[in-house]
Amino acid sequence: MNARLLEDEATVEKGDHARMASFVGAMAIADLVKTTLGPKGMDKILQSTGRGHSVTVTNDGATILKSLHIDNPAAKVLVDISKVQDDEVGDGTTSVVVLARELLREAEKLVNQKIHPRTIIAGYRMAVECACNALLRKAKDNKQDPCR
Incomplete structure (x- = not known):
């Protein structure tokens, strides 16, 4: 018995090609x-594919990302971190995606140099710990300051 797991249009990618x-x-x-950021940020025109074909013009990263239909696993992660940022803070959705993109860009360079992804992840975790410690050392508690 040979069961079909993939649809007719589906493709399978493996190894380095899938990672890239x-x-x-x-x-x-x-x-x-990224092009929506800053004082010269551009608006995007979103057209729905459903009934009515509504059109929305926005420069809100969260709105744009919510409207996309994505099947790329790494791209889905970026959309998910944007949603978490929106749920937790209510702002900065585009900024976290752009930051994550830069981390991915650097990781891609390291992968191309044949550095194992687990080594890259371990390095990022060490960097997070170092950054958190630096922030904690610099943080001040201003609750008792009468001028604030």
């Missing part, structure tokens, strides 16, 4: 919303 496809997809998503 994930990098490219995630970077494309980040590039899409």
Whole structure:
């Protein structure tokens, strides 16, 4: 018995090619919303594919990302971190995607130098710990300051 697991249009990618496809997809998503940042940020025109074909003009990264239908795993992660940022803080959705894109860009360079992804992840974890410690050392408690 031979069961079909994939649809007719589905493709299978393996190894380095799949990894690079994930990098490219995630970077494309980040590039899409990056252009909305800043005082000269551009608006995007979103047209729905459903009934009514509504059109929305926005420069809100969260709105843009929510409207996309994505099948790239790395790009989905970027959309998810944007949603978490929106839920937790309510702002900065585009900025976290752009930051994640830069981390991915650097990781891609390291992968191309044949550094194992687990080594890269371990390095990022060490960097997070170092950054958190530096922030904690510099933080001040101003609750008792009468001028504040």
